[in-house]
Amino acid sequence: MTRIVVDAMGSDDFPIPDVLGAVMAAREYGVEIILVGDESKIGPVLAAQNPGTLPIRVVHAPEMLTMEDKGMALVLKARRPNSKNSMAIGIDLVKNGQAEAFVTAGNTGAASVTAYFRLGTIPGVDRPGLTPVFPTASGSCVVLDVGANPDCKPENLLQFAIMGSIYAEKVRGVTNPKIGLLSNGEEAGKGNELIKHTYPLLKDSGLNFYGNIEGKELIGGKVDVAVTDGFTGNVLLKSSEAVAKLLMDKIKEAIQTGGLRTKLGGLLVKPALKGIKKMMDPAEEGAAPLLGVNGLVFIGHGRSDANAIKNAVRVANNAVKANVLESIRTAIEQSLKK
Amino acid sequence: MTRIVVDAMGSDDFPIPDVLGAVMAAREYGVEIILVGDESKIGPVLAAQNPGTLPIRVVHAPEMLTMEDKGMALVLKARRPNSKNSMAIGIDLVKNGQAEAFVTAGNTGAASVTAYFRLGTIPGVDRPGLTPVFPTASGSCVVLDVGANPDCKPENLLQFAIMGSIYAEKVRGVTNPKIGLLSNGEEAGKGNELIKHTYPLLKDSGLNFYGNIEGKELIGGKVDVAVTDGFTGNVLLKSSEAVAKLLMDKIKEAIQTGGLRTKLGGLLVKPALKGIKKMMDPAEEGAAPLLGVNGLVFIGHGRSDANAIKNAVRVANNAVKANVLESIRTAIEQSLKK
Numbered sequence: 001m002t003r004i005v006v007d008a009m010g011s012d013d014f015p016i017p018d019v020l021g022a023v024m025a026a027r028e029y030g031v032e033i034i035l036v037g038d039e040s041k042i043g044p045v046l047a048a049q050n051p052g053t054l055p056i057r058v059v060h061a062p063e064m065l066t067m068e069d070k071g072m073a074l075v076l077k078a079r080r081p082n083s084k085n086s087m088a089i090g091i092d093l094v095k096n097g098q099a100e101a102f103v104t105a106g107n108t109g110a111a112s113v114t115a116y117f118r119l120g121t122i123p124g125v126d127r128p129g130l131t132p133v134f135p136t137a138s139g140s141c142v143v144l145d146v147g148a149n150p151d152c153k154p155e156n157l158l159q160f161a162i163m164g165s166i167y168a169e170k171v172r173g174v175t176n177p178k179i180g181l182l183s184n185g186e187e188a189g190k191g192n193e194l195i196k197h198t199y200p201l202l203k204d205s206g207l208n209f210y211g212n213i214e215g216k217e218l219i220g221g222k223v224d225v226a227v228t229d230g231f232t233g234n235v236l237l238k239s240s241e242a243v244a245k246l247l248m249d250k251i252k253e254a255i256q257t258g259g260l261r262t263k264l265g266g267l268l269v270k271p272a273l274k275g276i277k278k279m280m281d282p283a284e285e286g287a288a289p290l291l292g293v294n295g296l297v298f299i300g301h302g303r304s305d306a307n308a309i310k311n312a313v314r315v316a317n318n319a320v321k322a323n324v325l326e327s328i329r330t331a332i333e334q335s336l337k338k
Numbered sequence: 339m340t341r342i343v344v345d346a347m348g349s350d351d352f353p354i355p356d357v358l359g360a361v362m363a364a365r366e367y368g369v370e371i372i373l374v375g376d377e378s379k380i381g382p383v384l385a386a387q388n389p390g391t392l393p394i395r396v397v398h399a400p401e402m403l404t405m406e407d408k409g410m411a412l413v414l415k416a417r418r419p420n421s422k423n424s425m426a427i428g429i430d431l432v433k434n435g436q437a438e439a440f441v442t443a444g445n446t447g448a449a450s451v452t453a454y455f456r457l458g459t460i461p462g463v464d465r466p467g468l469t470p471v472f473p474t475a476s477g478s479c480v481v482l483d484v485g486a487n488p489d490c491k492p493e494n495l496l497q498f499a500i501m502g503s504i505y506a507e508k509v510r511g512v513t514n515p516k517i518g519l520l521s522n523g524e525e526a527g528k529g530n531e532l533i534k535h536t537y538p539l540l541k542d543s544g545l546n547f548y549g550n551i552e553g554k555e556l557i558g559g560k561v562d563v564a565v566t567d568g569f570t571g572n573v574l575l576k577s578s579e580a581v582a583k584l585l586m587d588k589i590k591e592a593i594q595t596g597g598l599r600t601k602l603g604g605l606l607v608k609p610a611l612k613g614i615k616k617m618m619d620p621a622e623e624g625a626a627p628l629l630g631v632n633g634l635v636f637i638g639h640g641r642s643d644a645n646a647i648k649n650a651v652r653v654a655n656n657a658v659k660a661n662v663l664e665s666i667r668t669a670i671e672q673s674l675k676k
Contacts, residue, residue, distance in 0.1 A: 071527070137584055150522055150530040184488055184572035189409070192488035192569040215577025219584050231530040232570050234522035239553025239574050243581045246475055246557050250617060251589075254610040265606025272592040272600045279588060
């Protein structure tokens with residue numbers, strides 16, 4: 001039975017969504033859950049769920065990392081062997097083989113840094129890549145990196161491509177995933193210096209390289225994996241979410257401030273729009289893997305609800321069962337032999 | 339009377355939207371229009387509009403630049419003194435003082451390169467910045483650069499900030515515009531190397547510097563001007579447009595494939611949604627200025643309709659009347675003295 005650690009102190013409304021989502025996941029997916037966090041806070045929430053004989057146990061962590069944890073102080077907490085926060089203790093459970101994956105809805109930076117220092121990277125991977133799934137016109141696209149590495153080298157982007165390809169294939173079920181290099185134009189010569197130097201590496205990589213793509217092709221669903229540096233990826237992620245939110249807000253506003261006809265129409269289309277909102281909702285995917293660290297780590301939105309946490313556990317479970325970590329290890333090893 | 343050159347061969351459906359939009363602008367804004375392009379194509383379209391005594395004249399250009407014009411061949415066409423394409427001839431009219439601004443819905447790269455080589459840059463400006471207006475939660479935000487310069491130095495971004503600030507104030511009527519530096523985090527230390535080195539320049543610039551912003555704050559309307567390198571700006575622009583389009587398409591699809599109730603609701607909310615579409619529509623703004631070249635040049639979407647061309651002329655006319663070029667010249671000069 002897959003054992004998955006869930007950070008009970010992760011989400012904005014911790015520990016309720018985190019514990020509820022974990023219980024739901026244990027019920028639905030038959031995974032073993034280790035809740036890590038403040039026992040006194042987790043206990044009552046967990047008890048209220050009547051977990052009965054569900055395979056859920058609690059590992060106490062007296063401290064937690066918050067949005068305030070950053071910079072050098074964070075690095076020190078991430079590196080200290082006896083750190084007592086829920087992320088460090090949870091990730092150590094994966095490191096020591098007591099669990100196969102770690103899921104958190106906490107501070108993305110804190111989780112990434114903690115995972116990076118405690119697990120290290122897979123041999124041959126210089127930098128891990130945070131890898132969310134974007135909704136697209138044809139389904140979805142895995143994008144990395146979206147924030148872990150603001151400054152990248154071409155080799156980093158090649159590693160992202162290898163890891164993203166495996167993730168798309170093994171976890172998202174895409175056969176021979178198409179890889180796009182995010183640029184400011186589709187032609188081969190387009191891009192900044194980083195892109196121009198990355199292009200030939202991807203072309204010779206043996207991967208199913210589609211070529212350069214613009215934001216339009218990414219969202220249009222032309223590729224299964226889009227590779228970018230963490231700075232551009234972060235701008236892409238944050239602005240895409242914000243545009244979708246702005247549009248939905250404006251539609252809501254237009255309906256609410258409209259006349260009677262509009263309001264009535266709004267009521268009638270509401271169920272259909274709900275489907276759209278769900279499609280654009282990152283909570284549906286649950287969490288993004290931090291690919292390249294030596295262990296499976298999934299990081300979700302702070303505003304995750306119980307459903308998002310449950311979905312994060314589902315995705316983590318799929319990644320464990322698909323043996324993603326070993327596949328990445330092998331693929332990177334082979335790429336180094338070239 | 340302001341004289342504005344309109345490239346009749348610019349839009350995807352040239353010359354109809356281009357000529358119609360120009361005629362509408364001459365009627366509505368009392369500007370003098372010079373249509374540049376193939377006389378034999380412009381003539382019949384113009385005549386059909388009964389321009390009467392409207393101040394519109396045609397300057398013949400036997401050639402045109404298309405999406406195929408790029409790379410070194412484009413540079414040669416842009417530099418050749420006797421180039422006969424509509425962009426070169428139109429921009430030369432501005433250069434020689436026969437008109438105050440040039441408007442095109444043609445190939446953005448071709449227009450930028452032609453303007454750069456024929457007009458040169460304002461003294462102290464290394465690189466011009468393409469400057470569209472983004473719809474935001476609170477109104478709009480001027481963003482530059484979105485594509486002219488994939489690789490930038492901190493000094494380029496400082497120049498973008500100075501030029502964007504003036505454009506927001508003089509043409510968009512924003513008092514003391516707030517400038518944001520697009521980054522992957524709001525704190526001062528966040529960003530890639532470019533952003534980290536740009537931050538202190540903006541802080542000491544005397545501009546109303548808000549600090550770093552993420553895509554969320556940009557779209558959320560926290561600033562009036564967002565500064566970024568052309569690579570990131572292009573990804574931002576293309577993906578934002580694509581997300582808005584995807585969402586509107588999915589809403590349309592959900593309504594069309596929904597049941598009778600949903601379809602009826604769709605009919606009732608249609609007028610309200612139309613307002614949203616208009617808000618998100620780049621055609622409403624008409625065209626983006628290429629700030630920093632030694633003359634006023636506005637570049638619109640290829641898919642511009644007559645209304646978009648008309649709006650582009652309106653914005654160009656506003657820029658002329660606001661004396662934007664001279665203001666930028668002075669501001670850059672002053673910044674060099676510091």
